[in-house]
Structure formats: structure tokens, C-alpha cells
Amino acid sequence: PTAPDEPSFQQRIDAGIKIEPRDWMPEGYRKTLVRQISQHAHSEIVGQLPEGNWITRAPTLRRKSILLAKVQDEAGHGLYLYSAAETLGAAREDLLTDLHSGRAKYSSIFNYPTLSWADIGAIGWLVDGSAIINQIPLCRCSYGPYARAMVRVCKEEAFHQRQGFDIMLTLCRGTPEQRSMAQDALDRWWWPSVMMHGPRDEDSVNSAQSMQWKIKLHSNDELRQKFIDQTVPQAEFLGLTIPDPGLKWNAERQHYDYGEPNWQEFWNVIKGGGPCNRERLRARVKAYEDGAWVRAAALAHAEKRAKRQP
Ligand code: FAQ
16 A cells, blocks of 8 residues: 555656556546546547448458458457546446547547558558557556556557558559559558657647656657658568658668658547548447447346346
8 A cells, every 4th residue: 555645656656566446546647547548448449440341341251351350359459448447437438428429539540531442451550550659668557457458459459460561562462453552542541640649749738747657658759750660661661652752761860750740630630520530420329329228138137137136
């Protein structure tokens, strides 16, 4: 048991001791975690929709079963993460209400449409690639249940990233039409993937406090740079061109320099104005309403069983 005061709490964080659900924690720490973990959970759940759009149209049975498994993994990640948020006293029902009303945020990236099969490759390659870069450090974050959930999630994301790259590789080794589908998908998903890492550090209102609490271990710009440095050689291997004329190796920094994303587009998507925001929320609300009878039946069953107990 720890003394309920902020200095000793911060000392424990600095010493690398994990915070567990029953430990004392500052209200701000709890709130920040509920915000980030629930946004993360919503992202996994809404994140099923763009790819779900292609399950019935996957080009082969093998691709279809891989995609089905990936989308199911994302549902699982969402459920882990809602459970992690519940350990902080959040009620799942409230989190879902906030998602369905448009009050809660989820990742901007899932508000873009999947127009061709190549988009499924690009999502796995770029979006899951970004997710891994963001989530590997979270395995070491200060809150125990979140850190532990991330371990398994990251293993699955690594598989997702490879399946995406494998789709891109197949297309890039295919016909000229297939190569141009792959290039078109990269052209459309590149900038949203770059922006997915969040606003620039100077505009990231939560970073300083979250990093002090080790809820975040790296800043948005650090992770964005890592994503770009890792992805450029992969694009070269595929023979694809990244749609950024400002992209250039900087020998002095030992990193790629890159152009400025369209931050106005980013904020607009976050505020609900992206190409698919309304469609995504509508799909989630409908799924929730369609599932009402399952929840009612489970509740009735549990009540009946409780009555039968001696
Ligand atoms: N979209 O002060 P910061 C996946 C908001 S991976 C929407 O920098 P923070 C796997 C931010 O919430 C995707 N909103 O915020 C998958 C804040 O607003 P608030 C999910 C964004 O929290 C792959 C405001 O802007 N991963 O799902 C975004 O310190 C394929 C100011 O920003 C996670 O959630 C954005 N991109 O840093 C599934 C990882 N960026 O809340 C299916 C955990 C920022 O104050 C298919 N989360 N905002 O009202 C994090 O690491 C952090 O929360 C960041 C944002 C880095 C996302």
C-alpha cells in the first residue's frame, strides 16, 4: 500500500513500478488512462469496419480466411481494452454511449474509405505498422492491466502488418494494373497514416503529463519519425513511390526529413468531418441496436439462474 500523495506516486512511476487497479492514483492519472484506453478500444472496434467491407470480396478463399481472422482479432483487442478501462472504474455502457453519441474519439485513420482490395494491403502494412510502433512501447507503460493487454495485442498486430505487406508484395509483383492499384492505395493511405500518430508535439496538449506518468513513453513526433524511417525502405522494396516530395534522407540527423501533413484535414476528421465519420458511427449504433436482444436474453438467463440457486 502506498501513501496517497502525488510525490510518492510519481516516485513509484519513476522507479518503474507498475500501478495496479487497487493502488491509489491521482484522479488525473485515472482520467487520462480511461480517455486513452477507451479511445484505443473504440479504434479497434470501429477499425473493423473499413476492412470488414472487403471480407465478402477478398480475391481468394485463403485471403478471405486471413482477413476474417484479422478482423476478429481487432474485436478481441477492443474487448481487452474495454476490460482494462473497467479496472479503472469506467462503466462499459457509458463508454459505448459516448462512442455512439459522437462524444468519444477514435483514431482518425478509420474514417477513410476502402475503395479497392489494395487498400486492405495498405491498411495492414501502414496502419498496423503504425499501431505496432505506437503499442510496443505501451507494453512498458506504467499501468499494469494496459501494459499486459498490449503484449498479446502487439503479437497479433505483427501478424496483421505482415499480411498487409504480403498483399502489397503480391500486387507489386503482379500485372501493371495490380501495381497501379497498390500505388493508388499508398497514395491515399500515406498521409492519413502519418497523421494517425497525432498532432505535432507542440500541439499535443496531453503529451507532457502523459509522458511524466509513463502512460506515453514517446512523443507523437518521435513515433511518427520512427514510422517513416521504417516504412521508406519497405516502399522502395515494393517499388512504390511515397507521395511526399519533401521526403529525403538527412545524413546529419540519420532520419528522413518529410513534408508537412495537412493538419487542417486531420482536425476536421477528428471533429467528425472526415469522409466516413457518419457512416462509421451509424454502423456501430446499428450493431449495438441489433444486439439488444442478445443482451436482454443474457440478462434474463442470468436472473433465472440466480433464482434457481439454493
Ligand atoms: N485520431 O494531446 P494529443 C488500432 C486527439 S491503432 C483521433 O497528442 P494523446 C489497431 C487526442 O485524443 C489506433 N484523435 O493526445 C488497428 C486528443 O484529444 P482529447 C488506436 C486523435 O492522447 C489497426 C487531441 O487529439 N491506437 O486501432 C488522434 O496524448 C488496423 C490532442 O492529441 C491508440 O489509440 C488520432 N489519430 O496522443 C485496428 C493507441 N491523435 O482526447 C484495426 C493509444 C490525437 O484530449 C485495423 N493512444 N488525437 O480530447 C495513444 O498512443 C495516444 O492517445 C495518441 C494521441 C498518440 C493516439
